[in-house]
Amino acid sequence: MIDILDGNACAAWGARRAKAQCVPVFPITPTTEIIETIAAWKAKGDFKGEFVVLDSEHSAASACLGASMTGARTFTATSSQGLLLMHEMLPIISGCRTPMVLTTVSRCLSAPIGLWPDHNDTLAMRDAGWIMLICETNQEVFDSVVMGYKISENPKILLPVIVNMDGFVHSYTRTEVDVPDQKMVDKFLPHPELEVRLDVKKPMTLGIPAMGLDYMRYRAQLHRAMLDSFDVIDKVQKEWAKLTGRKYEFLDEYKTKDAKAVIVMIGANSTIARSAVDAMRKKGKKVGLLRIRLFRPFPEKQLRKALEKINNIAVIDQNICPGMGGILYPEVKMALSGCKNVICNYIQGLGGNFVSEKDYVDILDDVMKAKADDRKWQM
């Protein structure tokens, strides 16, 4: 079915097509519409899963842990401060190896309190042990939620998945989206029974303390599963492409093959950067864009391969780690360690500060002139 949907509706449709069985939630702007959409479906009988509004995001994440541990397919969504309130539960959910999908609708952090997007909320979860997919389009949000369950529930992986979109830019902007029919999704997404679960017929003790070396072994296993998930994600993306024709990679490369300068970034603004690349290409400038779609596990090797021959690289960070700089920048630098590229960092768009095509043209012009690494703010 082709429809005109905003990002929030896409996330809700993702949960519906995946037949999420438990949806514990707590409202926050700009996520709320996801919750309202599912609530309305539930009231009409179109959504069969359990839907409960809890007392906080912390409680919603806690309920996700409990629900997922019974073996029920679980979904929730949040933003900004809500995600930070959930944060305590995120390493617990991944540490217990409970599969689920959480949609994060990026919104800047308080204070000062703001409504518009940047990525400080979601990127703060980078060490939580969750697979993180960061989307550029509404279609990608829907597709990633559905694919997310297939990755998450793989018995070799059993890791929770974050599917990120930008507040407002995605969440409240309608675009053309294809929502595949239920039969097709059902076939793509069977629901494997969890081996480790809470069941009175098969008692298990879960979430228990482990000390010293035992603790370290658990963490090593979590890391191992994260690294193993590369192959699974790749396979799932290929399977989805066969069914829908929509091809996703860890890295979304746009006109990078012969490029002299490339923008590296994440999120919705990539669409604007893409048009800046087109505009500059028309003028004969060899520029490109690399959007990182899979942020955790971090596709270090693929990134190095894609960028090692690019002379000038502009890493755009729509976030700020105060006292250090952009969050993406050191990760890209690490992937390219020992290479001879000039890599500059540009901080922009904090709190949803407007960014235009011209801003990316300026950045590309600037980075092409750069002789050494540099760190700048665009504001």
Next chain:
Amino acid sequence: MADVDFNIKEEMKKPHLITGGTFACAGCNPVLGIRLTLIALGKNVIMVNASGCMTLTATWPFTPYRIPWVHGAIENGGSVAAGILMGLKALKKDKGTHVVVYAGDGATYDIGLQALSGMVHRKEKIIYICYNNCQFANTGHQASSATELYSRTTTTPPPIGNPLPRKNMAKMMAMGGAEYCATACTSFPFDFIKKLRKAAKVEGSVFIDLLSPCEPGWLVKPSETLKAGKLMVESGMWPLYEIEKKKITINHKPKMIPVREALKIQGRFKHLTEEQIVDIQERVIKEWEMITKGRFWEAEEY
């Protein structure tokens, strides 16, 4: 408690659903509380633990549990349980299974109050048991809002001790939407079992505040923890009652022995002055009078 369908000899023949050999202290009453809970409710229990002493009963690679058991974090016993109930409902496995939260007083009265309040407000069919040892025992005996007036803890040291009377959680939860609330004490096991069996039939939220003496926290001998609990009840410091539809029933008429008798075997009250003992005594008598004269909802905790 002749009306409890309970034969101790028969119960001892059944396999223990929590085995011996946990990491708990000698004379630990919270562990006894788990034992009694599982005797009362049987094996169709999923138990949620909030971080605290009882988290350490299972430590990799050992577990004493023959029921499904999960530890999440400290402040969310009510919410993890709510999630489990959602999952069981979605999978149509909720009939006949009891979701039980077993959380300490710090995790209940303080940091977990919001999650618990949400749980009872939504009338979730969950049995929430607070094993109340009147302090954050696992972190080394700090005061919680369940700590008695003038009690010594590491954050309320002598000479004064705790300057605040405790909260009444059973009352708060009864007003907040719980169908069935009760106080209990591990020293009165039949009373506790009877309440749990009643709780098992309740369609809605259950809150039971289980006074559970703590050997290192109360500074009593391991062999005297049950006696300490008994004296708390018999002195009127921990009245045993249940609340159904805002109606209170006294389950055990205390002998109202002087509080001095209950206080003197507990090292945590050793520093008390004569004035403090008299103050506690007066408050306990006043509270008991109000409860028995139909003014329970107005009565303040001692």
